[in-house]
Amino acid sequence: MNNNNIKNIVIVGGGTSGWMTAAMLVRLFKSQLNITLVESEDIGTIGVGEATIPPLQIFNSVLGIKEADFIKQTQATYKLGIEFENWGKQQQTYMHAFGNIGKDIGFTQFHHYWLKSNPLQAADFWQYSLNYQAAKHNKFDAIDSIAGSPLAGITHAYHFDASLYASLLRNYSENLAVKRIEGRITASKLNQDGHIESITLADNQCIKGDFFIDCSGFTALLIEQQLHVGYENWQHWLPCDSAYAVQCERVESLTPYTRSIAHDAGWQWRIPLQNRTGNGLVYCSQFISDDDAKALLLDNLDAKPLTEPRKIQFTTGRRKLQWHKNCVAIGLSSGFLEPLESTSLHLVQSAIIRLTKLFPHHGIQQANIDEFNRQSALEFEQIRDFIILHYHLNQRSNESAEQADLWQRCREMDIPKSLKNKIDLFKATGTVTRHQDELFTEAAWVQVMLGQGIMPLDHNPLANSIQPEDLSEFLANVKAIINRAVDNMPDHEQYIQRL
DSSP states (O other): OSSOOEEEEEEEHHHHHHHHHHHHHHHHHHGGGGEEEEOOOOOOOOOOOOOTTTTHHHHHHHTTTHEEEEEHHTEEEOOOEEESSSSSSSSSSEESSSSSSSSSSSTTHHHHHHHHHHSOGGGGGGGGGGGHHHTTBHHHHHOBOTTTTTSSOOOEEEEEHHHHHHHHHHHHHTTTTOEEEEOOOEEEEEEETTTTEEETTTTOOOOEEEEEEEEEEOOOOOTTTTTOOOOOOOTTOOOOOOOEEEEEEOSSSSOOEEEEEEEEEEEEEEEEEESSEEEEEEEETTTOOOHHHHHHHHHHSSSBBBSEEEEEOOOOOOEEEETTTEEEEEEGEEEOOOOSOOOOHHHHHHHHHHHHHTOSSSBHHHHHHHHHHHHEEEEEEHHHHHHHHHHTTTOOOOOOHHHHHHHHHHHHHHOHHHHHHHHHHHHHSSSOOOTTTOSHHHHHHHHHHHHOOOOOOOOOOOGSSSOOHHHHHHHHHHHHHHHHHTTOOHHHHHHHHHO
């Protein structure tokens, strides 16, 4: 135990993760902490545009940032889900739509009643998703509930410009007395206990701190280069190792969902903002050259590119310790999971909230460190399994040996036992098990497994308590309520313009 009070916080690296950290710490701890953030161009930021998942609403709300202001200042659009194209089979699509599907009855989840109805095809399931129907009709309305109905309101996230969000949070943080220093870090010093004592900048300025937060991206200046915590490599499950990112002009239809399009050696993202569209191609360099990957991305844009494609290389996995000694890694310095389910910023957000709950007060306690690392490891593994699920359940046809290499490898590979158990249980009974605080909901797991070709062999017997004629009426009523709600929603772009 270190008996010194934790007062002086040094955040290494700005960008979205650094300024999200600074903003939340200064908001919650106020004058209890002195916060200094050091950033420079040498501490890289990916910053190519972001798609998020719904919990970011809570983060902004705690900061007191109004949604309308966020939308205006970050060129944001709304996001109701992620559409996956060619992931199950070529020419097939499905969506991981946010929010609930249908309406649960008692202890029985809606999809069990739907399974009991003997649907003709898996695609019928999305008739009962408010988010899906609104997304595909380019509609949006931030309603909390649908008047006169038993359904919950629409659940949404955002597409936005990450660099603009970082600027918003920088202004927010500096107005609350966070000190920003521009400089390139050339050295760091440890004390006799192995804790980081200070960092030194290129101009010889020495910055001391009680606690350091590494937001230096893939460089991992402190957590790895100085503290050498090690890295757990997951590329045997997730073999993609490279990406190109490029911005293009926006198109007329401002769709309220992200698109993920599978190609022969990887997949392409499309993120629509108010002023432009963010695009990228995640790929496995073992199966396609960099030049061919760049050409594939540019050939599949739906408008003129605004920038030169930027290459990003990564190793999927996580730091073996996200908190070590007096240093916590947040953001890409803590690990990387490809952005297939838009979890990058959520991992930043959850790490920040976890840190606030376990923040050292009168010195650093090993119990806090151990619990932080336990929760972080579990969260990374749960998201990892969900991403592997998409790859492993692919049914892409073998048009040629060269084209099928990546997808065949993913179909045939051994997967984590935790994921295999989930798949086997759903196949047999339609049941999804998950940890109580697991990020992805039961509805999310059901949608991906149905969308990628698993139709369960059975349903929960509790669904048999409803008579066939009553079940038909129930399903028809749910569908009618959703259709009526979507009909009454404004166009997505019109809603944004009203703000």
